[in-house]
Amino acid sequence: MSKLFRAVIMGPPGSGKGTISERIAHSFGLKHLSSGDFVRENIAAKTEAGVLAKTYIKKGLLVPDHVMTRLLLPRLEEMTKYSWLLDGFPRTLAQAEALNSACDLDVAINLNIPLETLKERLQHRWIHPPSGRVYNMCFNPPHVQGKDDITGEPLIQQEDDRPEALVARLRHYKDVAKPVIDFYKAKGILYTFSDTETDRIWPNISTLLSTKISTIQSDARCASTH
């Protein structure tokens, strides 16, 4: 059985993690696991973790590590047979260490996008909560304004995308992201991409993953022939 490929994608709110994760999942057949969607599912289901998480999100804060880890790790247990890309987790060093104890990663993708670009993007972001589909009035608008392309259901703007919540989130993100970036740099699996446009970043990420995934598959083939 060929070795599975596991990656995480990191970046500040609005950096394009979800957008690029969808392209990676589609191009490379990886399962896209969105920690933000897991959080929203728990909030909608009013689980104990969801109710707790909601109090932090309303203030534009990160959910405590033990809540996020308790929410995420059982979901990863269900994915042991799949190659996957994890989006939005880890966001802190404690989360990175918890993930590291649960599984090995092949690549950590880090998106480095300027603050003004993030603000601009999130002001125009609309989402369809039931599916998690993401739109942007400037980048990928829905066919009908305010309506999801697939279901026709209404689109919303997320509370924590409001400029006043965003400033708090961006400041907090910078403080907690650096140790995570250093953690993966020390493991030799960090790859950082800096630009203002996803369409310019995407070809570089695609080339990296093509190289990494084919290397893993050829190693697995070699191993299976010895």
Ligand SMILES: Nc1nc2c(ncn2[C@@H]2O[C@H](COP(=O)(O)OP(=O)(O)OP(=O)(O)O)[C@@H](O)[C@H]2O)c(=O)[nH]1
């Ligand atoms: N103008 C523009 N918008 C983009 C680009 N890439 C993504 N977007 C939009 O910017 C917004 C943020 O992109 P997401 O993929 O949701 O970013 P994210 O990192 O997942 O955001 P969080 O879930 O908040 O962490 C969305 O509305 C995207 O449609 C781009 O290159 N240019």
Ligand SMILES: Nc1ccn([C@@H]2O[C@H](COP(=O)(O)OP(=O)(O)O)[C@@H](O)[C@H]2O)c(=O)n1
């Ligand atoms: N590791 C994580 C992931 C999400 N979250 C929370 O869940 C919310 C939604 O996650 P998301 O990935 O869709 O949103 P962004 O913070 O990326 O914009 C975040 O704003 C955080 O409040 C968290 O606290 N810790």
